[in-house]
Amino acid sequence: MRLRNKPWAPEYLKENNDIVVEEASRWKGKWHDHFGNNHPLYVEIGSGKGKFVNELAEANPDINVIGLELYESVIVNGVERAVENRKPNLRFLQENAADLPQMFAAGEIDRLYINFTDPWPKKRHAKRRLTHEGFLELYREVLHREAEIHFKTDNQGLFEFSLESLSSSGAQLKNISLDLHQSEMEGNIMTEYEQKFSQKGMRIYRLEARLHHD
Secondary structure, eight states: OOOOOOTTHHHHHHHTTTTBOSSGGGGTTOHHHHHTSOOOEEEEESOTTSHHHHHHHHHOTTSEEEEEOOOHHHHHHHHHHHHHTOOTTEEEEOOOGGGHHHHSOTTOEEEEEEESOOOOOSGGGGGGSTTSHHHHHHHHHHEEEEEEEEEEESOHHHHHHHHHHHHHTTOEEEEEESSGGGSOOOSOOOOHHHHHHHHTTOOOEEEEEEOOOO
């Protein structure tokens, strides 16, 4: 993904610090206090331009939603969407997925979304895939015992890798779809990439997983 430089982005994000949470680690274990309620907490890793989390939050006012995106020039798009239609249950974090345990306490996240992540197709880069066993260990630290991971991709190789990785970790898998848009699933919220790929007739792969906890 080519990132366009947006020199105005840093100031814009600071101006909207009611939506973009700075120093997320200070809210570790206290996100319910931050939102002012005890609603379930759903997190998307790599929220991109923010279409998914904005629509998820709007459709589910009784759920707290956080979009995690590392790149400043990308996250600002999601924040712009949120500013146009402010939702009290939506926040953004400009953070790295590898730092999840520094931002969330054990069992604090009720659902994790991983949508159209970089497939890192070269074998030597496997550890960077967000469904690699190393990341699954991080997720296990912060996910509630009954929490689910919802994963979508257009990349068959990544999907097969994810199925194997999750299965090897002892995860329970369900609602596996090899062609989501030809399935009977209702209420699917599409990302920007999903819209683009589906319009080209490409298959969308999807699964839900519950990680094993000792």
